[in-house]
Amino acid sequence: MTDRLLDLSVTDGRLALAAAGSWTADRAGELETLIDKAVRRARGVAAVEIRMGAVERLDTFGAWLLERLVRTLTAAGREPAVLDLPERWHDLVEEARQVNRTPLPPTRRRPLGDALAGLGRIVVEITHDLLLIVQMFGAMAIVAARAALRPWTFRLTSMVHHLDRVGWRAVPIIVLITFLLGCIIAQQGLFHFRRFGVEVYVVDMVGILVLREIGVLMVAIMVAGRSGSAYTAELGSMKMREEIDALRTMGFDPLEVLVLPRLVALVLALPALTFVGSMAALYGAGLVAWLYGGMSPDIYLARLRDAISLDHFAVGLLKAPFMALVIGIVASVEGLQVKGSTESLGRKTTASVVKAIFLVIVLDGLFAIFFASIGM
């Protein structure tokens, strides 16, 4: 990079700028520095001339920098003469003369104000989100009632397809995780209860904990992460590509066509998965009690039969469909809120999982109060 892009020389109060070499994108950084220098040098002189004859290559970067030089000098009252500009670049330079006439609208930044505004926006968004969820509940109730009155409009094929995806295909991972969870709870119970000599109560603890709480909660959280996110992403990308608008214009209700089958599939799948998961956890706990605690399977089963009643079992399974409903509704609300950008799709998918898990846990707490007060 030895060749000079711009030579400055002052004679008799005239500043002569001799341009040369390639005035192109690759050298634009250098060229900008030179041009700023030329502007500074031009302060004390009476007239400025720019000779462009020796320039070998010129592109929009070079043309713009030339134009910027001319404009800055003109604004300072020293309109330069541009000489020897080769014919072939007249159009380009002319093009550059037209641009950047209006200043770029600034992007405002007010740190404190923005932070406060952001805080306010979050509060508004939370209430807005809750409203949307309630709204979706209502809308889905209407859609479901309509489908119940005219069962032939219900999209059974789609529902079965989703049931396969969120139910059947989730079985291996759910069984694996709940099995391990059962093992861990039993091991911890045995370890700590052994000190009091009441190892046998581990079976009571595992049975009640798994059937009432852990089974359904774990499964719901996993389904929220696995299927809730998938629902949001699917609906969101359909929204982004205007597929949902297309459905609407053809006279279909997206809630009926897209959301209802998914929701029904989830409501059917979650209790089944909860059952399977609870069994896997009890199995894991039995295995640990036998191998680690030395409790024979017969004793484990007999103790389990005494410790748990149908109530415990029912409590767990009763909660499952409601949790499914919450997960499905949150996923749909978030999915349908996706705007044009991929970024918003990612944000909504994350929001869907986080909100669903949060609401599932809140719901579980409410159920605990409810069942305690009716003595179940």
Next chain:
Amino acid sequence: MSPDPDDPVISVRDLVTGFGDTRVLDGASLDVARGEILGCVGASGAGKSVLMRTIVGLLPRRGGSIRVLGQDMARLGMGARRALERRWGVLFQHGALFSSLSAIQNVQFPMREYLRLSRRLMDEVAVAKLEMVGLDASVCHKRPAELSGGMIKRVALARALALDPEIVFLDEPTSGLDPIGAAEFDLLIKTLQQTLGLTVFMVTHDLDSLHAVCDRVAVLADRKVITVGPMATMLSSDHPWIRSYFRGTRSRVGAATGAVRAVRAV
């Protein structure tokens, strides 16, 4: 490093590309000379986009060779490839703007990557490019989702031109533009080609832009490039598809062939 200026800028020989069992292109050959605007036409699904994507290396080649700016695409290392990619710009059929960036950030994206520029210069040049493609400064901070289809096309062109490339690949640049906008677009491409010595490979269905700007036209059919030549050749061709394409009811030429010939003769 600097090849003979008479060498074709893009040279495709016996290209074979396909998906699965089907071959979309089978033995396509094409040359694009330095500084020319080549229009590529063909029926929907004929493989125009596939040809373009194969040349820029987005789709794998099954056979044949592609040379761009004198370099064999199959033999390029990572560094040489990057250097070559800096010398071309691509406008995709659907714009392919980054949806999480604003219009001006989209244009600045390649500049940030390849050039060392001050923030001020980058802003000015990006605005200049956007204005050159017929947008005004008010769209600068808008996201692609807030732009109309035609505006997206323009921003995408500005992004393709961000580094003042030597070659631009345009996939249906004027589709979705109003006729006035499309004519401006044609004029712009012509101006850029003349001022910057740009070589343009343009896939298009727009007969007006074929007439207005293309030096030569390549016709893609039967998985090959069946003819390449100036508009006059296309208009006098006997091939049935070419006849109905250029002289069908949609083309004004069908009615006014004589007039166009007269203009071309001047």
